[in-house]
Amino acid sequence: MINHIAEKFRAPAHLQLKDSDASLRVFISQNENKAEAKAADKLSTLALAEKISDYQNILYGQKQHKLLIILQGMDTSGKDGTIRGVFGQINPLGAHTVAFAAPNTLELAHDYLWRVHQKVPAKGELVIFNRSHYEDVLITQVRGWIDQAECERRLAHIRDFERILSETGTVILKFFLHISKDEQKQRLEERLSDPDKNWKFDPSDLIDRQHWDEFQTAYSEVMMATDSQHAPWYIIPANSKTQRNLAIAHIVAEKLESMKLAYPPANPELSKIKVL
Amino acid sequence: MINHIAEKFRAPAHLQLKDSDASLRVFISQNENKAEAKAADKLSTLALAEKISDYQNILYGQKQHKLLIILQGMDTSGKDGTIRGVFGQINPLGAHTVAFAAPNTLELAHDYLWRVHQKVPAKGELVIFNRSHYEDVLITQVRGWIDQAECERRLAHIRDFERILSETGTVILKFFLHISKDEQKQRLEERLSDPDKNWKFDPSDLIDRQHWDEFQTAYSEVMMATDSQHAPWYIIPANSKTQRNLAIAHIVAEKLESMKLAYPPANPELSKIKVL
Incomplete structure (x- = not known):
């Protein structure tokens, strides 16, 4: 049973993102009504998010394991939304997000x-x-x-670095949020038209969009070159936000389950303590 | 001429420290008087230290190259003395020393x-x-x-890590300060008897001393396993402090010379500026 769902999303040995369907709905609802299917996805995700939160509590209490989750994807592919949807229930104690923007002067030196480690x-x-x-192997490559x-x-x-992390006790999960070019168009237009989303629009996103096909090829090659048992890539169809979150929540929950987390054994002295 | 002296100290493919003479005097003075020979070593070292300081100024101005110097050796082998003797002339702007003590709680997590990178x-x-x-491969190994x-x-x-550093522009020099067990005995006794040196005495040094032969074997194996063109090990006979500093100063100066450092070209606009 374990990692049963994860395997469905695991990057194949020969990956061509352009032939991979970003609209694929892996989780089929019994419900034919679209809004109700969406609501069902959300409920399932919430249940998994709570499970993830419970596991993370044990992870934090046990202080033995380390879990690194990497989110990659084109602009608007839903990295922020995934963090809210899947990890929104987590106790911030012992869990946090790191956003890597363009490197600053010190980082470039x-x-x-260096900054990643x-x-x-x-x-x-x-x-x-x-x-x-x-x-550092995607935009840098596409922009020449x-x-x-x-x-x-x-x-x-990167292969060496991730193997070092893995062999020193870090569990690594890597997610590519796969959206189609049309879906990105809609989402960028929303950022332009919706005043609440204006702040997320960055004109340089349009430059990357012009290189869409090159990015898809670069992503395919980079993921094939860096996929491994200890640092697997998962390709998440992400045109549907609810299906995307549900997939990632399943994979993270499965992984945490397989880690056989347990609170450290209680100190036997505890039973002798009287709180006066 | 370049790296002419460095080659004399380069770790051999088959290294057995126990057969390597820690008292070897590679730099022969014309002077038969011991004190005068020592003074001559010191003068030569000082001249090289000044040269190193000049090079480091260019390194700092150019902001292109990175130089990492690693000092290893048994307790009392003279790591601190090397830093004072060889790098004491350097402008602290752009140059500094990092001492790695036993890891703290955050580092151990x-x-x-992680802390090294x-x-x-x-x-x-x-x-x-x-x-x-x-x-992390020496005391950890010897102590089991x-x-x-x-x-x-x-x-x-470690091989992967140093290759990553090298391929991203870091020049690496690794020095093993080789003293004999007798020489360490004298130096430890001095730390015990000289009130000015008492603070440097750490009782746990005696535990490592009990494992002297195991350390020599471990060092030999570790250095053979991690020696490379881009991160070479130099075995420095270090029973003589002045010979030790002279050797390291030569090797560092040679390396800096071979890096063909140059101040960045002056902005042609400078010539048009009038300071009123």
Whole structure:
């Protein structure tokens, strides 16, 4: 049973994102009414989010395991929404999100993994990366800031880095939120037209959009080069926000379940203590 | 000419520290009087230290290169003395030393390279590690805190980590300060008898001393496993403090010379500026 659902989303050995359906609905509702199906997805996700929160409490109490969750995807693919929807129930004690924006001067003066390594989870922590070191082989490659040889070197670094993290006790889950170009168009238009969403619109998103196909190819190659048993990639069809959250919640909950978390054994002395 | 002296100290492919003479005097003075020979060593070292300081100024102005110097050795082998003697002339702007003591609680909650990666040099910096990630495969191994399999895993991590640093622009030099067991005895006794040196005496040094041979073997194996063109080990006979400093000063100066450092080209606009 364990990781039963995760396997459905695991990146295949030969990945071509352009042939992968971003609208795929993996979780079929009995309900044919669209709004009701959506509501059902949300309820299921909430139940899983609460389960994730319970597990994370044990993770924090046990202080043995480290869980790193990496979210990647094109602009508007729903990284922020995933964090709210799937991890919104979590106790912030021992859990946090790190958003990697364009590197600052100090970060640029170091190797590109320097700022990333600083932010990996400690024992007992669950950390979510909103973007990550994968930007250093994606936008950099598509915009031509690094050449093919440098990209290959970095892919090797990333494999080494994630193996080091894994072998020193970090469980890693990597999610690609897969939306279609049409879906992005709608979402960007919403950011432009809805005053409450204006602040999320960044004109440079349009430049990346012009390179849509190159990004899809780059993502496909990067994920194939960095997928492993200890740091697997999951391709999440993300045109539907509720299906996206439900998929990620399932995969995270399954992984936490498989980690056989347990609160540390109670100190036997506790039973002798009288609170006066 | 370049790296001419460094090659004399480079760790051999088959290294057995127990057969390596810690009293070897590589730099022969014309002067037969011991005190005068020592003074000559010191003068030569000072000249090189000034050269290193000049190079480091350019390194700092150019902000392109990163230089990482790792000092390892048994207790009393002279790591602090090397820093004073070889790097004492350096402008602290852009150069600093990091001493890695036993890890604290936060550091222990992360992988053992976490605290180390944070301290690597930025562009334009020269950083000296007084002890380093090598402790995580030395004392840990000798004291039996990690088993052989974990030690092998860590040696692979360290090779990967140093290759990542190197491929992202860090020049790495690693020095083992090689003293004999007799020499350590004298130096520890001095720490016990000289009130000005009492503070440096740590009773746990005596435990490591009891494991002298195991440390020599562990060091030999660890250095063979982690020596590479991009992160070479130098074995410095260190029973003589002046010879030790002279050797390290030569190697560092040679490396800096080979880096072909240059101040960034002056802005042509400068010539048009009038200071009124």
